[in-house]
Amino acid sequence: MSAPTAVITGASSGIGAATARRLAAAGYRVILTARRADRIDALAAELTAAGQRAVAHPLDVTDRAAVDAFAATLDDHPSVDVLVNNAGGALGADPVATADPDDWRTMYETNVLGTLHLTQALLPALTAAGQRTAAESGGSGAGTVVVVSSTAGLATYEGGGGYVAAKHGAHVLAETLRLELCGTPVRVIEVAPGMVKTEEFASTRFKGDLEKAAAVYAGVAEPLTADDVADTIEWAVTRPSHVNIDLLVVRPRAQASNYKVHRES
Numbered sequence: 160m161s162a163p164t165a166v167i168t169g170a171s172s173g174i175g176a177a178t179a180r181r182l183a184a185a186g187y188r189v190i191l192t193a194r195r196a197d198r199i200d201a202l203a204a205e206l207t208a209a210g211q212r213a214v215a216h217p218l219d220v221t222d223r224a225a226v227d228a229f230a231a232t233l234d235d236h237p238s239v240d241v242l243v244n245n246a247g248g249a250l251g252a253d254p255v256a257t258a259d260p261d262d263w264r265t266m267y268e269t270n271v272l273g274t275l276h277l278t279q280a281l282l283p284a285l286t287a288a289g290q291r292t293a294a295e296s297g298g299s300g301a302g303t304v305v306v307v308s309s310t311a312g313l314a315t316y317e318g319g320g321g322y323v324a325a326k327h328g329a330h331v332l333a334e335t336l337r338l339e340l341c342g343t344p345v346r347v348i349e350v351a352p353g354m355v356k357t358e359e360f361a362s363t364r365f366k367g368d369l370e371k372a373a374a375v376y377a378g379v380a381e382p383l384t385a386d387d388v389a390d391t392i393e394w395a396v397t398r399p400s401h402v403n404i405d406l407l408v409v410r411p412r413a414q415a416s417n418y419k420v421h422r423e424s
């Protein structure tokens with residue numbers, strides 16, 4: 160039985176890097192993709208030095224030709240067991256009235272079209288994995304598509320418009336794909352995190368304004384960590400292949416909804 164393969168987008172930091180670490184430790188051969196080659200090269204080297212299997216492939220998920228070229232490089236290993244569509248993020252927190260359309264466009268391209276590109280390009284390899292694992296087990300098997308969306312994909316808030324619209328798009332992509340793949344050996348899992356404190360999410364959203372970024376987490380004793388979310392992703396993808404975790408919403412205990420956050424003063 161060959162080692163399962165997982166492709167992770169946005170693996171250069173945050174939830175993507177944490178997921179790569181977890182899946183590599185769980186025995187997956189991980190293929191790390193992100194735009195920043197230096198970061199994924201370093202992570203691949205770290206995992207390899209720890210005796211795990213990891214390779215890095217620089218990739219911009221919004222570049223369809225690059226995604227197709229990446230998929231072609233997998234021809235030597237034509238079966239991909241898990242695709243974690245994690246690349247994405249927020250840009251800006253302006254009201255609809257004054258938001259920058261370029262921010263909205265970028266968020267749609269990364270969060271939705273990036274997921275679409277990877278999913279389309281790897282679907283044959285994910286289907287092959289489902290068929291291979293079914294044959295190996297003599298029963299059920301599955302390729303797994305994970306969409307890392309957000310609680311912003313389920314409800315909106317003031318100033319969230321562009322990000323919320325994009326994450327609703329990612330949510331709908333996952334819901335639609337699950338319907339369309341029903342009856343094939345590919346399952347679709349959506350993980351929707353709430354408040355996660357990573358090194359880059361809020362600072363990217365506020366374009367380097369670290370004061371605004373810090374205010375997001377002000378007084379919240381224990382926001383989720385990237386590893387908390389990676390833990391849920393690992394759990395979901397390692398369920399038996401006949402089990403589909405459709406949607407997993409994960410928030411810190413201090414956050415009961417997008418609006419209701421307990422802050423200690």
Ligand code: 8X3
Pocket residue numbers: 308309310311319322352353354355417
């Ligand atoms: C992050 C959750 O509340 O910042 O995906 O939109 S939120």
